[in-house]
Amino acid sequence: MFVVGTAGHVDHGKSTLVKALTGIDPDRWEEEQRRQMTIDLGFAWLTLPGGRRVSVVDVPGHERFIKNMLAGVGGLDAALLIIAADESLMPQTREHLAILDLLDVRHGVVVLTKADLVDAEWLALVREEVTSELAGTSLADAPLVAVSARTGAGLDQLRQTLEQVLQSLPPRAKADGIPRLPVDRSFTIGGFGTVVTGTLRDGSLRVGDEVVVLPSGLTGRIRGLQIHYDKVEAVAPGTRIAVNLAGIHHSEVKRGDVLVPPGTLQPTRLIDLHLRVLPDAPGPLEQNCSLDLFTGASEVPCRLTLLDTEQLAPGSSGWAQVRLEAPVVVVRDDHCILRIASPSRTVAGGMVVDPFPVRHRRFRTEVIAALETLARGDPAELVLQTLGTDPPRPWDEVARAVGLPDEQMRSLVSDLVASGRVLTIPALHIGEKAAPFADVLLVTPAGWQVLATRLVPPMRAYHTRFPLRQGMPREELRQKLRLAPRLIGGIVDEAIRCQIVAADETSVWLVGHDPQLAAHQQRAVETTLAAMRRTPYSPPLPDLDPEVLAWVVQQQMLVRIAPDLYLLPETYAELVNWVLTMLQAEGSLTVGQLRDHFGSTRRYALALLEHLDERKLTRRVGERRELA
């Protein structure tokens, strides 16, 4: 199945030719038929002599309806550039040709219509003029055929020529990609509900598939599929289709929306483009100028950030970032058209290089270098480029940024991992259910090095500030590194594997960090412990700096039984042992008995028993303790 679109100046005979070729009047609306003028897109189809089936999109030629024309020329395999022989090239012939060139439509036939109105000499002149106009455009090699829709002359030759052109088309790219349907019409048919039409790009759809309408995010299901009024179960990319949708009202989906399977493409408001300004643009494109961007079947106002120049002169090209007023759905290598509103003119075309860029600073050589690599487009390079030296990024986010389908991404990443150019790190799920593969983070060795280097200074600073603490709390480290919660676990694990850090459940420390007391602290500890040994059952409160005290407890040189009460470990063991033995023998025990037996104080005896209650070794029954 092929999709061919018409192009050409108003009244040059596009609709008449489509009707002559297909037997279908593409001017559907009463107003179009009355005024003999195409206002909106028309659709027809034919089978060529060799059996090829072709959908035809007929576009309006009048300058006022150029927006409708642009909604119809996405995803064309070939164009029929239609030029009335009696008038030859006219303004919209040139504009449509420029648009086809900017969209990189490289295949087509130039049809000189109304040949019955001119003589052979005139026709030869027109041929010459048209050929020279085509030179240097994407249609420079397109064959020319003269026809008359009125007499039928030349129509057979046109069919044959079209057949030859379609025969020579290269295989369609990205047939295994993510399917998307830019919607060019949405209406309702009694008894069926919502129907949308468009040219399917990149992948396939089946009856029963779930779909999401972007940018709104509404979901529905494909109830039926049709190609030229024939019901089908599945459709291949590059086909004009009508989709009957369940679960979505026709007012909820409009021209410019895009249908995709759930969890695949996302809308974007920021795009990196390689721009080409038309040689006959009325002036240069200035930094931050306002334009209208057309892509798929959508039209959105935008502003342009020129990344490597102050202005782009007519005929020149360069890098730009567009900020869109509303989200669009694009993938890498998509083409778009840029127009100025007044005077209403097509001024430039762009190719999408990065559909999910960060905001760039202007005049950065590294930004331009990255865009150039992206434009060259080797998928492995793309993944590496996208990862750059960033901290680990979730798999699905990278897949989306490079626009590769899961399957391809999976094999690509396993190659990159095998050759050591990418590291994978498992992520921790926090909150919502993760998308497929989202549990794996990707990072380049260089990106890992950057992160590992960033990991060290905050930890070193922490060790300097708290030399006696074993490690830095994980959460504090995460915040210092500004990492998402789900990243920290995998990153610490990888850092442990690389022997940069060691960690327990709550804290992380640099390998080699060994908390040791300074000499004066050591002396203070010895003095304190000696004093406590003198009255071990009611020892004085340790007179130590809180950090030193925490270290002493961590080293198990003291046991903390209440927020400010401590016992020597041997005393603690003796007391616990006595309590448990007593309870086994006697069944119960009071605070007073414990105090009196050891000549302790009520404060210590009570604290110890409460501590044992907390450890679930004892329990309190009235004024007595029993075994828990």
Ligand SMILES: Nc1nc2c(ncn2[C@@H]2O[C@H](COP(=O)(O)OP(=O)(O)OP(=O)(O)O)[C@@H](O)[C@H]2O)c(=O)[nH]1
């Ligand atoms: N003599 C002659 N007249 C033609 C021929 N083809 C089209 N016409 C006439 O030219 C006029 C315009 O034709 P259309 O097919 O409506 O032109 P169009 O390019 O589709 O116009 P828009 O879609 O509005 O841009 C009509 O009156 C046709 O009858 C032809 O081969 N010979």
